[in-house]
Amino acid sequence: MAFEFTAENKRKFDEILTRYPVQRAAMLPALWLAQQQHGWISHEVMEYVGSLLGLSPAKVYETVTFYTMFHLKPIGRHHFQVCRTLPCQLMGAEGITSHLEKKLGVKLGETSGDGRYTLSEVECLGSCGTAPMLQLNDDYHENLTPEKLDALIASLK
Amino acid sequence: MEKILTKNFGLKDSHLLSVYESTGGYGTLKKLFAMQAKDVIEEVKKSGLRGRGGAGFPTGMKWSFVPQDNPKPKYLCVNADESEPGTFKDRYILELDPHRLIEGIVICCYAIRSHAAYIYIRGEFVFPYHRLEAAVKEAYAKGYLGKNILGSGYDLEVVVHRGAGAYICGEETALMESLEGKRGMPRLKPPFPAVVGLFGCPTVINNVETISALPYILENGPDAYRKYGTEKSPGTKLFCVSGHVQRPGNYEVPLGYPLKKLIYEDCGGMRDGKALKAVIPGGSSVPILTAAEAEEVTLDYEGLAAKGSMLGSGGVIVMDETVDMVKSLTNLAHFYSHESCGQCSPCREGTGWSHKILKRILAGEGRPGDIEQLEKNADHMMGKTICVLADALAMPYIGK
Structure with a gap:
């Protein structure tokens, strides 16, 4: 199915283009807009963004796949991203992941069958003084304990 | 000690323009526009300010490498791609005092005769990104950014650009590649960014913390800045302490501060009465110190080099005796x-x-x-x- 920006996002994209002397520099902002609209970056999205920037889909593909935050397939409505890097590991990050695996019924790296949860581990999120921590969709949750995790899960719609 | 970078952190709504102004914020711009660009560079050179992103290169000297006879536009890239494990300082500046950064950006751009700055912020920092975007909007509305700032005839555009998850984009040339819409792969140097940087133009790239020190330096002068720190490492720096201490967090201390004091006094010592085993003093990319080395070292560029490590980004990762x-x-x-x-x-x-x-x-x-x-x-x-x-x-x- 072909993808295109909504009228509002097209307006936003046109404004973004004016910020850079080189069109290709609008690549990451355009991909962010597309992911917000579509939830993930499909091949159709890449073709569309390429057409807007005058680039082949392959140029968009090589950029998309370089970065960890663009999703190449649909992800769960609630995306748990547990920081796994050293400062968090020192403070018990592994326990956070295993607790979530149990409570969410999802294995690390997987999405639940109903599309509700995705569980990932990610590298340093720059929140080392409040470890262990995770990012749930856009938001940081810090100084985690099993109790805090349970309350967080219970609060989700 | 007077706080330079964190003095507003405790204020209510410290991220708002009105609060920043109430503490004298943007007060240096009048003085700035009355100065010659080259004199601003001289002031920063005299202050001895060194890059806080990791390499510690003298900031004023870096600016002076930008060729002024080059007809191309000049750019400032602000490195807010904070991803060095153990480092979480820029995030707090972005969240709690974004206007200090913006004022610093105006100072830097004026000095290097640039009319466009790009702040590259890591994609995961969604909350700081929104704070920063809002602050930039406020600054435009109040005439601190945009055309003819405060009637000076000086124009400056500032764009906030989000990354999308890649540690390497904190490397200066990878950041520029990424900003240009490509994979973030570092470039061969030379040419250095000061000559061929963003969009093939002369570019200065500085870390958030470095830029945020500029309003103080311009307001109070290089000598005031040099009251803190050591001869070769002047000023204050944020140290991000993580791991097995009682009170992890951000601490602004003068350079040359003893690491032992930071751990045992400021951070309240080791957690659960355990013994110290090792410390990574400057983010995960710098050599690790044994407990004995850590207890002797001072936190300045030279002090850490003497122990075979580096000051790096100031990410202090503390490990107790239980660590494998x-x-x-x-x-x-x-x-x-x-x-x-x-x-x-x-x-x-x-x-x-x-x-x-x-x-x-x-x-x-x-x-x-x-x-x-x-x-x-x-x-x-x-x-x-x-x-x-x-x-x-x-x-x-x-x-x-």
Whole structure:
């Protein structure tokens, strides 16, 4: 199915283009807009963004796949991203992941069958003084304990 | 000690323009526009301010490398791609005092005669991104950014640009590649960014913390800044303490501060009465210190170099006696192999293979020759690549 920006996002994209002397520099902002609209970056999205920037889909593909935050397939409505890097590991990050695996019924790296949860581990999120921590969709949750995790899960719609 | 970078952190709504102005914020701009650009560079040179992103290069000198006879536009890139494990300082500046950064940006751009700045912020920092965007909007509305700032005739556009998840984009030339809409792969130097940087134009790239020190320096003068710190490492710096201390967090202290004091006094000492085993003093890419070294070292560029390490980004990772060093190294090997951009074979292969060997050792399946192989890997990785990502992982193999 072909993808295109909504009228509002097209307006936003046109404004973004004016910020850079080189069109290709609008690549990451355009991909962010597309992911917000579509939830993930499909091949159709890449073709569309390429057409807007005058680039082949392959140029968009090589950029998309370089970065960890663009999703190449649909992800769960609630995306748990547990920081796994050293400062968090020192403070018990592994326990956070295993607790979530149990409570969410999802294995690390997987999405639940109903599309509700995705569980990932990610590298340093720059929140080392409040470890262990995770990012749930856009938001940081810090100084985690099993109790805090349970309350967080219970609060989700 | 007077706080330079964090003095507003405790104020209610410190991120708002009105609060920043009420503490004298943007007050330096009048003085700035009455000065010659080259004199601003001189003031920063005299202050001795050094880059706070990791390399510690003298800021004023970096600015002076921008060729003023080059007809191309000049750019400032602000590195807000904070991703060095153990580092979480820029995030707090962005969240709690974004206007100090913006005022610093105006100062830097005026000095290097630039009319456009790009703030590259890591994609994961969604909340700081919204704070920063809102602050930039406020600054435009009040005439601190945009055309003819405060009637000075000086124009400056500031764009906030989000990354999308890649540690390597904190490397200055990778950041520029990424900003140009490409994969974030470091460029060969020379040419250096001051001559050929963003969009092929002369570019200064500075860290958030570096830029945020500028309003103080311009307002109070280089000598006031030099009241803090040491002769070669003047001023204050944010140290981000994580790991096994009672009170982890951000601490602004003068450079030259004893690490022992930071851990045992400011941070309340070790957690659960455990003994100190080791400290990574400047983010995961700098050599680790033993407890004995950590208790002697001072936090300045020279003090850490004397102990074989580096000041780096100021990310102090504290480990107690229970920490398994093999497991810690394996964790970092995973990090560096995951974050290698892949363009240089010694890094792509070296980080990947050493992670596999370390995992094997950690699982109790180490083989004779594994240690020697890691040492060999270090030789194959160090100094053989475009950037220093591979070196960061190789140093621990040879006991550094």
